[in-house]
Amino acid sequence: MDKVTKPLRFLDVFAGCGGLSLGLLQAGCQGVFAIEKNDHAFETLHHNLVDGKRYQFDWPKWLPRKAMACEELLRNYGPELDAMKDNIDLIVGSPPCQGFSTAGQRDPNDPRNKMTEQYLLLVEKLQPRYLAIENVAGFNIRFEAEEGLNRSFNASKRSSYADHIAGRLVDLGYSVSRGLVNCADFGVPQNRVRYLMLCERDHTQDVARTSLFQNLINYRSEFLKRKNLPSTRKISVKEAIGDLLVTGKKLVDNTDSGVKGFKEAEYQPPVTLDCYLSLMRMYAPPAAPNSRRLAKHLLATVRYFEKVQEVCRPGICMSVAERKKLGTKKHSTTLLHGDWPAPTITTLPDDIVHYSEPRILTVRENARLQSFPDWFEFKGSYTTGGKQRKHQCPRYTQVGNAVPPLLANAIGEILNTLCSSELSIDELATRSSGDLTNMEAEKSSLFAVV
Structure with missing residues (x-):
């Protein structure tokens, strides 16, 4: 891997008030633009991070600095997005999953299902090297296929919404690693178990690499040490x-x-x-x-x-x-x-x-x-x-609704290090191997690979 000195450039989709963006900026990454349709949430993000006192996004001149939906971005700025292909290193954010929720009616016409297609279209257009998707712990709950559910979902023969997204990303050329993480393991004073998918665009020379998700888990101890936080107990x-x-x-x-x-x-x-x-x-x-x-x-x-x-x-x-x-x-x-x-x-x-x-x-x-x-x-x-x-x-x-910035910070540091280091991903994993051998950590940081 060639050494890169410029910061990792990211796009935040379904950004909310900016928890993910804040953590990435704290890790030394550079925000390019963020997509959030709610005016109040975007106002918070804009005030602090887009044109903030501490951080500023490298916002493109062609894109208005306002709240908008992903659908509006794709509809009105398709050519501009095409021109940005390979200029975005990372897309973060997760499309809403309520349309596929076991608590709902699983209506194939639910407009929230379309947000998934919009997200995948944006990934296909920009083809970033990395993706980071965060969602609720139940994101990967299995369920039986139902008559009338979205045909593309049924055809995939996958058993959960997370499986569906992972399969589509594999089809787009990404390796996908995923699992559950307790935010409290990364210094957040909250037992907030979330489902993470960390993806990398495939490179044939890296076939034997350790997964991004496992690297995040391995990095825990070093991350806490860098933040001067305890690694043997959780913050109260x-x-x-x-x-x-x-x-x-x-x-x-x-x-x-x-x-x-x-x-x-x-x-x-x-x-x-x-x-x-x-x-x-x-x-x-x-x-x-x-x-x-x-x-x-x-x-x-x-x-x-x-x-x-x-x-x-x-x-x-x-x-x-x-x-x-x-x-x-x-x-x-x-x-x-x-x-x-x-x-x-x-x-x-x-x-x-x-x-x-x-x-x-x-x-x-x-x-x-x-x-x-x-x-x-x-x-x-x-x-x-x-x-x-x-x-x-x-x-x-x-x-x-926000992603805890401390967890996002750890994700950003892992990805930024990979982009700017001559170390292989396996060498990084060895160097930053954490102390997740105790039973409590194993229970709160499950690991699975697709």
């Missing part, structure tokens, strides 16, 4: 958000939401920073981080959360017996355990109750649990509801 909730407690703090008016009547706690940075907070506070301005608006809980809601803290086992999703004691039908509530990583952060603010205060988390606390640094500012409304929920992407949703 208290380590991540303990400085954002409200108790004993003066409450002041919140001003970053554009809505009057909300409060936030005054913020004073800790005098000493532990390893994780050092990362989160790095490059943070003197002003307090944004998105710390507190929910306006009714007294009855506060009393309910106090009862949750009395009844429920911390760190474990509420059981049937606990729900019965509390008189609630909500299934997914979890009381945080201060000394454990958080459960998966979702888009619903009331899925998680604070470990010591009777309230939901702020957007900033959720962002900390996702490994967004404090200088990263979220834009748009905080919440939404009713009919607007399908069309808007408020801050809680932006954070819940």
Whole structure:
């Protein structure tokens, strides 16, 4: 492999607020452009990364810097994309899979299925060397073929949506390695198990190479060492958000939401920073981080959360017996355990109750649990509801949908190293071999190759 000195250039598709892009930029990669159809999510990405103070994309002059769908990109800028062939090293992002979901009706006409075809068409046009696809752990759930399901899916005789995507990418000339990874294994204070597909355009001379996914797993220990994070334990909730407690703090008016009547706690940075907070506070301005608006809980809601803290086992999703004691039908509530990583952060603010205060988390606390640094500012409304929920992407949703930047950072460092090093991929694997021999790591970082 020839040594390359220029940074790896990437395109982020279905980019959301920019969690993947941020991690790649932190790894020294260069963003070219990002595709996100929601205005609020794109505003956050644009503010921080496209024309940000710390990072800027190398945005092409022919492409408007605005929210747009992948379909619009392909429809309006086909010739410009064709001209970029072989000038993009990496495409990241994952097409939505709800159209194939076992929870849905698997309608072959579901418009979300078309997003997969658009994604694959974009890959075919640009032919990047690498692809990184991230999705929920159930991305690879097997199911029986059903009459009426998309013909191209049935014809493939593959048993899951992930198998379908992998097969199509192999047909386009990519080797595909994939498996489950727990983000907590890479320093994220959250047990967030995700399905990763890391792909490389085939090169005949590299037939015996170790898979990209296995290299990521092997790199874990060195990555944590580089970030000054512990490799023998996971980062806890208290380590991540303990400085954002409200108790004993003066409450002041919140001003970053554009809505009057909300409060936030005054913020004073800790005098000493532990390893994780050092990362989160790095490059943070003197002003307090944004998105710390507190929910306006009714007294009855506060009393309910106090009862949750009395009844429920911390760190474990509420059981049937606990729900019965509390008189609630909500299934997914979890009381945080201060000394454990958080459960998966979702888009619903009331899925998680604070470990010591009777309230939901702020957007900033959720962002900390996702490994967004404090200088990263979220834009748009905080919440939404009713009919607007399908069309808007408020801050809680932006954070819940994001790929944790720390995991993306590790992916970027692996790929950047491969692009800029004369070492073979097997030599890199040997050099960066991690300590995933313990049982806990093996359970949270499964490996499979297509």
